Amino acid sequence: MRAMNSxxxxxxxxxxxxxxxxxFGWGYDEIVVSxxxxxxxxxxxxxTRPPTRIFHLIFSPNIDFCGKVSDGKANRLxxxxxxxxxxxxxxxxxxxxxxxAGKKFDYNPELTIDTCRIGPFVTSVRNHxxxxxxNKDPIAHDIQGYSLQDNxxxxxxxxxxxxxxxxxxPIELRNGHxxxxxxCGVHDFMQSWGMAVGxxxxxxxxxxxxxxxxxxxxxxxxxxxxxxxMKVQARQVTIPADGKAAMNFQFDAAQVDIxxxxxxxxxxxxxxxxxxxxxxxxxxLQLP
Numbered sequence: 020m021r022a023m024n025s026x027x028x029x030x031x032x033x034x035x036x037x038x039x040x041x042x043f044g045w046g047y048d049e050i051v052v053s054x055x056x057x058x059x060x061x062x063x064x065x066x067t068r069p070p071t072r073i074f075h076l077i078f079s080p081n082i083d084f085c086g087k088v089s090d091g092k093a094n095r096l097x098x099x100x101x102x103x104x105x106x107x108x109x110x111x112x113x114x115x116x117x118x119x120a121g122k123k124f125d126y127n128p129e130l131t132i133d134t135c136r137i138g139p140f141v142t143s144v145r146n147h148x149x150x151x152x153x154n155k156d157p158i159a160h161d162i163q164g165y166s167l168q169d170n171x172x173x174x175x176x177x178x179x180x181x182x183x184x185x186x187x188x189p190i191e192l193r194n195g196h197x198x199x200x201x202x203c204g205v206h207d208f209m210q211s212w213g214m215a216v217g218x219x220x221x222x223x224x225x226x227x228x229x230x231x232x233x234x235x236x237x238x239x240x241x242x243x244x245x246x247x248x249m250k251v252q253a254r255q256v257t258i259p260a261d262g263k264a265a266m267n268f269q270f271d272a273a274q275v276d277i278x279x280x281x282x283x284x285x286x287x288x289x290x291x292x293x294x295x296x297x298x299x300x301x302x303x304l305q306l307p
Contacts, residue, residue, distance in 0.1 A: 047218050048120040054260035055122075055234040058115065058220075062228045062244055064100065064108035066272035069248075071307045072097045074208035076298065081158050085135035085206060086298035089305060093298050095208040096305040099140070099248060100272070107228025108270060110141035112214045112245045114221035115232060122234045124219040129153060130201065130211060132160055132180070134302055137201060137211040141247065143221050144199045144213040146192045154180045161204035164188060168196040177204070190215075198247070212247040244268040248277050 074095045076082045082093075089095055101109035129151040131138050135158075144150060152162055159182060164175040173196075176188045190199060192215055203209035222230035237260040244252045249270050256264050 046119065047124060049123050050120045050236075052122050052234050052236050055236055056258040056260065056262045056264060057231060057233045058235055058242070058256060058258060058264050058266060059231040060113075060229070060266040060268070062108040062111045062113065062224045062230065063106045063267070063269045064102050064228075064272055065106060065269055068102050069100045069272055069275045069277070072099065072208075079206045079208070081135070081206070082298065084156070084158055087300055087302040088134050088136065089298060089300045090307075091298075091300055091304055094305075095135070096307065097208050097210060098305075100275075101226070103227045105227075107224070107226070108246070109224055109226050109228060110139070110246065111224040111228070111230075111268070111270075112141060112143055112216075112221060113224065113230045113232070113242065113268070114143070114214070114216050114245070115218070115235065115240045115242050117241055118218040118220050118236070121236050122219055126216075126219055127151065128213070130162075132156055132162070132203075132209070135160075135203075135206050135209055137162075137203070137209045139223065140211050141223055142211070142213045143216045143223065144190045146190055146215050149187045149189050150213075152178060152180055152186045152188065154182065154184050154186075157182045160206065160209070162186075163202055163204050164190075165200045165202075166192045166196045167198035167200055168193065172200075175199070200247075214245050242266060244270075246270065248275055250274060250276060 074097065076086055076093050076095055079085065126145060128142050128144050132154040154160055160180050162178045162180055166173045166175045173193055175191055178186055178188055180186050197215040199213035201211045220232050220235055222232050224230050235258045237258050239255060239257045242254050242256050252268050254266060256266050258264050
């Protein structure tokens with residue numbers, strides 16, 4: 020994907036050795052952090068929010084159940100760009116890279132399947148560590164995991180998961196890869212993304228775009244901000260002992276990097292299902 024090329028260019032420009040051994044968790048020592056500091060800030064998305072992708076439910080099974088969340092016209096909306104009223108950008112990974120030693124790294128990611136949605140939409144993963152898949156739905160899903168780099172996508176696992184069950188799968192990224200993506204093989208609107216981290220100093224921005232990364236050992240570090248469809252941003256920060264540092268990022272919506280095949284923004288069948296099979300969203304009426 021072009022977005023992945025953008026990441027490599029930006030990382031090289033910033034002088035970040037992101038694909039080295041430390042990137043995926045090796046070479047990190049757990050210590051007692053004394054006089055640690057906190058990095059906090061906010062990520063903004065400037066400009067008009069990119070369009071929401073639209074998937075007609077007629078192309079997938081389980082229309083009655085999955086239709087509990089829809090736009091009321093038998094369509095499912097995949098919201099890949101979420102902004103607060105003031106432009107705060109949700110679902111951006113902010114990660115401090117190059118930390119060689121710090122607090123305990125016991126992060127165990129989990130993806131939850133609920134009403135034909137995989138959440139969270141963006142998360143962080145650890146190479147050679149497990150990820151837990153929790154299916155809360157009364158229907159089966161086929162969760163496919165992929166390892167991505169540039170324009171290359173490789174299948175990592177394919178896990179059919181039965182109703183109301185839990186499964187655990189290992190994250191095994193190929194050499195040089197750092198992006199993890201999942202989707203359901205039978206419901207194409209169920210998608211999520213992950214970025215590999217090599218230490219516990221990361222955060223995913225909340226609904227207002229804010230983030231906070233505590234207990235950082237004092238020092239100077241490179242920090243990246245990543246969203247799967249935007250060019251990565253990289254900056255440097257100095258964390259004072261027993262202090263706080265602020266860092267904000269701003270993305271430009273006009274620079275969104277979505278492949279052409281991803282621009283599925285039109286109502287391909289409009290209201291074709293409604294006369295034959297009414298679907299009233301009972302859990303959430305989605306708005307573009």
